Amino acid sequence: MESFPSKLLENAVEEFAKLPGIGRKTALRLVLHLLKQETQEVNQFGNTLITLKNEVKHCKVCRNISDTDTCTICSAPSRDKSKVCVVENIKDVMSIESTQQYNGLYHVLGGIISPMDGIGPADLEIASLVSRVEEGTVKEVILALSTTMEGDTTNFYIFKKLAAFDIKVTTLARGVSIGGELEYTDEVTLGRSIINRTNFEDSIKQI
Amino acid sequence: MESFPSKLLENAVEEFAKLPGIGRKTALRLVLHLLKQETQEVNQFGNTLITLKNEVKHCKVCRNISDTDTCTICSAPSRDKSKVCVVENIKDVMSIESTQQYNGLYHVLGGIISPMDGIGPADLEIASLVSRVEEGTVKEVILALSTTMEGDTTNFYIFKKLAAFDIKVTTLARGVSIGGELEYTDEVTLGRSIINRTNFEDSIKQI
Numbered sequence: 001m002e003s004f005p006s007k008l009l010e011n012a013v014e015e016f017a018k019l020p021g022i023g024r025k026t027a028l029r030l031v032l033h034l035l036k037q038e039t040q041e042v043n044q045f046g047n048t049l050i051t052l053k054n055e056v057k058h059c060k061v062c063r064n065i066s067d068t069d070t071c072t073i074c075s076a077p078s079r080d081k082s083k084v085c086v087v088e089n090i091k092d093v094m095s096i097e098s099t100q101q102y103n104g105l106y107h108v109l110g111g112i113i114s115p116m117d118g119i120g121p122a123d124l125e126i127a128s129l130v131s132r133v134e135e136g137t138v139k140e141v142i143l144a145l146s147t148t149m150e151g152d153t154t155n156f157y158i159f160k161k162l163a164a165f166d167i168k169v170t171t172l173a174r175g176v177s178i179g180g181e182l183e184y185t186d187e188v189t190l191g192r193s194i195i196n197r198t199n200f201e202d203s204i205k206q207i
Numbered sequence: 208m209e210s211f212p213s214k215l216l217e218n219a220v221e222e223f224a225k226l227p228g229i230g231r232k233t234a235l236r237l238v239l240h241l242l243k244q245e246t247q248e249v250n251q252f253g254n255t256l257i258t259l260k261n262e263v264k265h266c267k268v269c270r271n272i273s274d275t276d277t278c279t280i281c282s283a284p285s286r287d288k289s290k291v292c293v294v295e296n297i298k299d300v301m302s303i304e305s306t307q308q309y310n311g312l313y314h315v316l317g318g319i320i321s322p323m324d325g326i327g328p329a330d331l332e333i334a335s336l337v338s339r340v341e342e343g344t345v346k347e348v349i350l351a352l353s354t355t356m357e358g359d360t361t362n363f364y365i366f367k368k369l370a371a372f373d374i375k376v377t378t379l380a381r382g383v384s385i386g387g388e389l390e391y392t393d394e395v396t397l398g399r400s401i402i403n404r405t406n407f408e409d410s411i412k413q414i
Binding site: 007029030043064 | 210211212213214215216218219222225226227228229233235236237238239240241242244246249250251252253254255256257258259260261262263266271272273274278279280296297298300301304305
């Protein structure tokens with residue numbers, strides 16, 4: 001598939017093939033699809049991406065992606081400003097928001113501590129989290145990072161940074177997935193779910 | 208995944224999700240990847256697509272995609288102008304070119320006759336093929352369409368249109384794939400490959 005009849009086509013295929021999970025064959029298929037669309041639609045596709053990159057902001061409070069200086073979550077009067085949920089990236093904010101179970105604010109770290117990838121605490125929004133807590137409104141920080149070694153390291157680093165403040169630091173409950181079968185649950189999760197077993201009466205109230 | 212924190216982000220995700228085989232989750236992943244890139248790279252991505260759509264041409268001889276009025280294949284002096292291989296789309300041109308076994312020209316139909324999709328002969332580059340044959344240089348037309356009902360219909364339509372001219376009309380050989388095992392070959396292909404069996408001595412010369 002290497003002999004492109006057009007340099008313009010080849011350039012477009014190469015741009016698409018840079019995206020994660022898109023190989024050259026898929027890239028060609030996508031570009032040929034775009035070529036079949038109206039010029040106006042292709043212009044819109046290209047311009048939407050350029051506009052996004054050039055105009056999108058990061059919320060000055062929580063560092064979430066936003067169209068305005070302060071994001072819609074941080075500026076909503078109905079949200080509980082005493083709770084801050086610390087997440088790795090904006091996808092996690094969207095996942096938690098879609099549960100409709102959380103009414104506090106967020107803090108987007110922009111990654112997790114990963115020495116293998118050269119990402120240290122200074123590359124993340126940890127200092128800005130500490131400043132937010134210093135201001136005094138925040139009463140609880142909920143750590144909602146991945147349960148990987150990097151996530152645990154980052155959790156522990158943040159926990160130590162916040163130790164001096166009179167706030168609660170909590171983390172997501174770990175346990176058997178709802179709908180999950182015991183025999184397919186890994187031992188560590190199952191072990192933790194026995195240690196942290198909850199009152200049955202409380203658990204049925206949450207349904 | 209429906210509560211986007213930014214309208215700009217949502218627009219970009221929707222544009223990506225219009226592409227075939229890209230769902231909203233993948234679209235979000237791709238857009239977030241682009242957001243992490245340098246502004247210059249994202250601008251280049253968008254502009255490359257816009258430039259492609261606005262500047263790419265179709266070769267006036269074979270209708271293949273081209274940067275110039277006549278494509279590199281049609282304008283190459285080394286190619287055999289007496290042979291024209293009829294294909295459905297530009298991907299097929301690239302596939303045949305990558306075999307390095309064909310030295311003639313092409314004619315890109317832009318699709319195949321498909322009443323179910325409302326595509327009739329008038330929507331395809333069949334009239335332009337007939338005009339090319341009328342000019343007199345072409346001595347052989349090779350039909351290289353898919354072996355589907357639509358492909359067979361299109362082949363037959365073109366065959367009839369060209370019946371009045373003193374040229375050879377050929378089609379690709381059908382048979383067992385190289386490396387293919389007999390037990391996994393469908394009956395029709397296997398049946399045809401017995402009827403059209405070739406001289407063993409000729410077949411080893413091609414390797």
